[in-house]
Amino acid sequence: MFARPWLLLLLLLPLLHLVWVWRRRGRRVALPFDQGLGGSGWPLRAVLGFGESLPALLLAVAVLVLALPQELAAPKQKRALTNIQFCVDISGSMTAQFGKGTRYDASMRAINEFLDYRSGDAFGLTFFGNSYLHWVPLTSDPSAFRCSIPFMRPENRIPGFGGTEIGKAVMACREELINRSEGDRMIILVTDGWSSDLGGGNDMEIAKKLRRDDITLFAINIQDMDARGEIVNLARASGGEVFNPGDTKALEGVFKSIDEMSKAELEQTTAELVDWFWPFALAGLCVLGVLGLMQLGLRYTPW
Numbered sequence: 001m002f003a004r005p006w007l008l009l010l011l012l013l014p015l016l017h018l019v020w021v022w023r024r025r026g027r028r029v030a031l032p033f034d035q036g037l038g039g040s041g042w043p044l045r046a047v048l049g050f051g052e053s054l055p056a057l058l059l060a061v062a063v064l065v066l067a068l069p070q071e072l073a074a075p076k077q078k079r080a081l082t083n084i085q086f087c088v089d090i091s092g093s094m095t096a097q098f099g100k101g102t103r104y105d106a107s108m109r110a111i112n113e114f115l116d117y118r119s120g121d122a123f124g125l126t127f128f129g130n131s132y133l134h135w136v137p138l139t140s141d142p143s144a145f146r147c148s149i150p151f152m153r154p155e156n157r158i159p160g161f162g163g164t165e166i167g168k169a170v171m172a173c174r175e176e177l178i179n180r181s182e183g184d185r186m187i188i189l190v191t192d193g194w195s196s197d198l199g200g201g202n203d204m205e206i207a208k209k210l211r212r213d214d215i216t217l218f219a220i221n222i223q224d225m226d227a228r229g230e231i232v233n234l235a236r237a238s239g240g241e242v243f244n245p246g247d248t249k250a251l252e253g254v255f256k257s258i259d260e261m262s263k264a265e266l267e268q269t270t271a272e273l274v275d276w277f278w279p280f281a282l283a284g285l286c287v288l289g290v291l292g293l294m295q296l297g298l299r300y301t302p303w
Contacts, residue, residue: 001273003068010063014056021052054291061284071276081183083138085124085173086111089191091164094154096192096223099248103222106248107190108149114255115142122183124176127152128169129161134176166195166231167202170210170217178213185215186240188258191231192223198230207237216240218258222251 002008088111094104101109115123125136125145135152136144152158170187177185187210198206210217219235219242221227227242235242243258245251 001070002064003070003273005067007063007067010066011060014060014063017056017059018053021056022049051291051294054287054294058284058287058291061280061287064280065277065284069276069280070273073272073274082118082121082186083124083177083180083183084118084121084186084188085126085138085176087126087128087169087173087187087189087191089129089164089166089193090127090152090154090158090161091129091193092154092157092162093164093192093223098222102154103192104154106251107220107222108145110248110251110255111188111190112142112146113252114259115145117256117259122180124173126169126173126176127161128165128172129158130163130165131160132165132169132172133161134172138176138180164191164193164195165197166191166193166234167197167206170206170234174210174213174215177215185213187215187217189217189219189231189235190222191219192221194228194230198228198234203230203233204237207234210238219243220245220251220254 088104088107090104094107095102097103098106120140122138122140123136123142123145124134124138125148127133127135133152135148154161166189170189173187177187207217215238217235217238218240219227219231221231221242221244224246226244232242243254245254
């Protein structure tokens with residue numbers, strides 16, 4: 001099929017040229033040869049006619065290319081998008097030792113590694129304490145994460161971030177995710193504390209809202225003791241899970257486990273029309289090459 005089928009009417013031009021080449025009758029010139037035999041000369045006439053037909057064939061190929069030939073491409077698989085909002089605790093307790101650095105350092109290192117094997121997803125980053133700050137908006141470019149590590153370190157003692165209010169931060173991340181109409185939604189909560197705003201059944205209320213909005217929450221409890229029941233309820237009631245890594249190696253394994261539990265799906269796309277120039281371009285090159293060879297010495301002359 002062609003994107004510009006009306007241009008195919010121009011094929012009449014090379015067709016008329018071919019009719020003229022093969023049906024014309026030019027003046028005949030008699031050359032006397034002693035003891036010469038007469039003949040029709042049709043083989044030579046056919047070769048000459050073929051050579052004179054090549055420009056018309058070349059013009060026909062050009063018209064076909066200008067008409068934009070197309071074909072249906074094979075359906076492809078497209079990676080389904082997952083919107084992942086990281087919610088990272090930067091309260092004072094995140095300065096505690098964890099491995100060779102602090103809890104904050106280990107968390108951000110593991111997050112950066114997680115980005116490498118979730119290529120194609122959209123990532124957002126929220127820091128929280130008593131307040132919250134959406135530091136990186138949802139984006140498929142993870143370079144902003146790697147640049148953010150020094151600025152919001154717990155050691156900087158940023159006003160309003162000394163305590164821990166998980167419920168407020170999770171609801172803020174929910175607002176970021178529900179604005180995304182495309183793809184799955186996930187919150188990865190990294191904290192080492194307990195939050196009073198999850199008490200009194202508020203943990204289950206937040207989880208119900210996350211579940212209703214198709215948001216799955218995974219909680220990483222980066223401290224020596226197991227996570228409190230409210231955090232467990234918040235994660236599991238939303239369809240996620242709670243992890244309690246005891247060291248940096250286990251923390252890296254947590255993110256791999258999350259990747260396995262929320263594998264990106266592949267979507268089948270419909271077949272699309274794509275340009276189909278190569279057979280016409282190849283034919284044109286062949287015609288042009290033969291025409292060049294014939295122009296070197298085999299051409300029509302009237303004598």
